[in-house]
Amino acid sequence: MRPLFFGVLGCSLVLSVQAFYSASDDVVELTPSNFNREVIQSDSLWLVEFYAPWCGHCQSLTPEWKKVATALKGIVKVGAVDADQHKSLGGQYGVRGFPTIKIFGANKNKPEEYQGARSSQAIVDGAMNALRTLVKERLSGSSGYNKQQGGGGGGSKKDVVELTDDNFDKMVLESDDVWMVEFFAPWCGHCKNLEPEWAAAATAVKDQTKGKVRLGAVDATVHQGLSSRYGIRGFPTIKIFRKGEEPEDFQGGRTRGDIIERALDLFSDNASPPELLEILNEDVLKKTCEDSQLCIIAVLPHILDTGAAGRNGYLEVMMKMAEKYKKKMWGWVWTEAGAQMELEASLGIGGFGYPAMAAINTRKMKYALLRGSFSETGIHEFLRELSVGRGSTATLGGGAMPKIHPIEPWDGKDGQLPVEDDYDLSDVDMDDDFGKDEL
Structure with a gap:
């Protein structure tokens, strides 16, 4: 999804896109229409940058990426994908942040x-290290070089x-x-062309939707x-089936992207919002x-x-945000102040400012803190900034996930103060004159 401020900054963003790479650069602009031909079916090693025009880190990388392409010209291919415009390519290769650089080698x-x-x-x-590895594999005969499963750079048909x-x-x-569902005829030329694309897409879709779209x-x-x-009258015909609904024709392009x-x-439209879990033990968080x-x-x-x-009011706000951002497939958890002190300390929260919220990337051990209000508006602004690659981040305290203590789940009720012990003072003599001399 493009940032909501795109309409306001449209002109400047368009200019930045045009300025990223031009025909005079040695960087190959890659799109869903040429990616298979240029990269997948190529014998060359490829470096591919997946970027977004609004991403500040991508803008900083651009001059360096041009230098890389010039230095490796004739040795390694260097390309770039506007993954904001071509979301299918970014999704196909699991791109979740910008810029992401992928090395397309033997497989x-x-x-x-x-x-x-x-x-x-x-x-x-x-x-050059990746290239040396590729060459060694080819010399040893152990490389998958030029032997892509399914032919033509497609995928194995095992997931179709x-x-x-x-x-x-x-x-x-x-x-x-x-x-x-693809309806095909073995003698159909267009079906044969679609086969490797359909196979590669089946594998990617299975992984990215966890089997919910097949x-x-x-x-x-x-x-x-x-x-x-x-009513199949031509080949290939692709139809979409959703439980309880009439099938619809797929009218899109026939590339894997x-x-x-x-x-x-389809997955996003039908996905349930993620479950909001209380952090009861280490397994839940992990x-x-x-x-x-x-x-x-x-x-x-x-x-x-x-x-x-x-x-419950706070939890309701979180559940609404989880629904709003369900396409991101993020995890959502909560804990009570003081229940997981090591976790609070690693996030720099520690003892004040509740309710608090943080977003953690466990792969990079980075986190960002909600600075605005714990409300639908405040959380939306916080998550929107993160989703477009903006916002201030820090390294998780200790560089690893903190220790989590097992606790009992909240019972849904109001809390109760601890019951104090009653003391029997009937046998204690009280001196009526106690303290007089101190007055």
Whole structure:
């Protein structure tokens, strides 16, 4: 999604896009229409930058990236993808922040992420190391060089579900998952061209939607009952099936990027909001945060300070934000002030300023703190800044996730003060004159 301020700054952003790379640079501009041909089907090693025009770090990298392309000209290919404009490519390769640099080596379907410094010298050194590794693999004969599964740089067909007259209703119509189904004929030239794209998209979609959107294929010349039922008159025909709804025709492009982009839209439209979990033990925090790009953590006031009504109000705000940002597939957790002191200390919260909120990237061990109000407006502004690569971040205290103490879950009720012990003072003599001399 483009930043909400795009309309206001549209002219300046367009100028910055045009200024990123030009025909005179040695950087190849890559798009969904040329990525497969230029990168995937290439024998060359490729360095590809995924950027967004509004990203300040991307703007800083641009002159360095041009130097890299010039230095490696004729040795390593250097390209760039505007992942803000071509979201399908970014999504296909798991790009979650900008700029991201991927190295496409022997196995083009599994690029490596470059983790080094962002100077031209460091990037060139990284490219040459990757090139040496590629050459050694080719010499040893162990490389997957030029042997992409599925042919033509496609993917293995293992993730495309073969659908038939016998299994279609159970697999597709009775499923809670969303299905994209290709009806093909073996003799159809366009179907043969689509096959590697469909296979590669099936693998990417399976991974990125956790199996909630699935790609299938029907040989319409064999399973003519299905072909007749859905009025298939040409090949290939792609239909979208959602439980309880009439199937719709897929009218988009036939590249893997187009297919993946539509699949991710379908997933987002049908996805449930993420579950909001209380941090009861280390497993809750670890699983929630490690499975997500960002983990949104709230530290709510003690129950004695807010009561059940106040706490539920804060949780309701969080659930609304989780719904609003469900397409991001972030993790959402909360804890009570004082319950996880090591966690608070690692986030620089520690003993005051409740309710507080932080967003943690466990892969980079970085976090950002909510500086505005703990409200729908304040949290939305905070998360929007993060989602477009802005906002101040810091390194998590200790550089690792803190120790989490097991606690009992909140029972949903108001808190109670601890019951004090009663003392029997009946046997104690009280001197009526006690303290007189001190007055």
